[in-house]
Amino acid sequence: MKQSKDIVKDFQIEQFQHDLISWFETEQRILPWRQDQDPYKVWVSEIMLQQTRVDTVIPYFNNFIEKFPTIVDLAYAPEDDVLKAWEGLGYYSRARNLQAAVREVHEQYGGKVPHTPDEISKLKGVGPYTTGAILSIAYGVPQPAVDGNVMRVLSRILSIWDDIAKPKTRKVFEEVVHEIISKDSPSFFNQGLMELGAIVCTPTSPSCLLCPVREHCRAFEQGVQQELPVKSKKKPPRAVQIAAAVVTDEQGNFLIHKRPNKGLLANLWEFPNVEVDLTIGTEQTQLTSFVEADYDTEVVLDPPFTVIQHVFSHIVWNINVYKGVLTGNIANRDDLKLVSVKEIEEYAFPVSHQKILKEYHKIT
Secondary structure: OOOHHHHOOOOOHHHHHHHHHHHHHHHOOOOHHHOOOOHHHHHHHHHHHOOOOHHHHHHHHHHHHHHOOOHHHHHOOOHHHHHHHHOOOOOOHHHHHHHHHHHHHHHHOOOOOOOOHHHHOOOOOOOHHHHHHHHHHHHOOOOOOOOHHHHHHHHHHOOOOOOOOOHHHHHHHHHHHHHHOOOOOHHHHHHHHHHHHHHOOOOOOOOHHHOOOHHHOHHHHHOOHHHOOOOOOOOOOEEEEEEEEEEEOOOOOEEEEEOOOOOOOOOOEEOOEEEOOOOOOOHHHHHHHHHHHHHOOOEEEEEEEEEEEEEOOOEEEEEEEEEEEEOOOOOOOOOEEEEOOOHHHHOOOOHHHHHHHHHHHHHO
16 A cells, blocks of 8 residues: 555646646536535535435535524424434434534534534544535635545546555545645635546546546546546345334324434334244234234234335345224324324434335325
8 A cells, every 4th residue: 555645756736736726616516505614504515415416415405504504503403303304315313413513512612613623523423524524615724525536536536546445545545635635725625626526537437538637647647547446345235124004093193103212213203114024924914913012002904005115225125015004092102103194294204214105195
């Protein structure tokens, strides 16, 4: 593994900075979080943009900032309201961590987002990339902001053949950015790299002939841009069979359950569901038994009316969805509710269960 100084040896750093920043100044997309350099808005946008496309994030960002325009608004908002505003973005731990960190900023830093790497990196959910993004974009601090996008771009420009799927490789790229980042305009430099990866130096079929820094790109010079970055493949996600039910009472109210406050999709609401093992009985029997045991009530289930598949990074849910009728009373519990058609809109559900409700409305 080469040292950063060896990687950038003979690289025209100042000219590269000039070409990249000049291009970004004229070609950058108009995005709502670029309208000012408010550290809070930069922070929210960067958390949303993790694992999520820009086009998807824009309406969520606008809605989120409208609901929680300041650090104080988000810090003390009910968590259910925050999760509802995040509904559909996925990776909900991002929202919970963001709210916890924002509350800490309000209580420990007087509502001002810290402007040093040591302070900001200690906030919940703020890793090296987010630290660098906030510091460089909002405060003009020359700090690396290295994500998969940036590693792809720099692996091609500097012909770096280390596997970007390995955690230790990120350190290589962070050290490289320390060497080449513009001290005068770290904000536009980092955003320029991000923008380049988003619209020109894309994962497949990079638009090399349109690239503003093509003259600096070693991969293009060598004709190996399609071979970079080097990235080992992850294990395929594990398939899980789930039985779920949309259960209603005589008045048409829906039975919903709140997930535990830790783990996958924590604190989101859902329809009754259970992971099933077809070697020990039918789905319908296992789901009925689960509801009786865990919810302390009784249901009668009709045959399934739809199948939903939802893919996470590590598992795939294959969900057979039943229609059911509540035949017993429900216990007085905070995590179990009967809600009307109108009331259910106020609760945050994971995408898979949003799809379940949508399919249910099609048949009723």
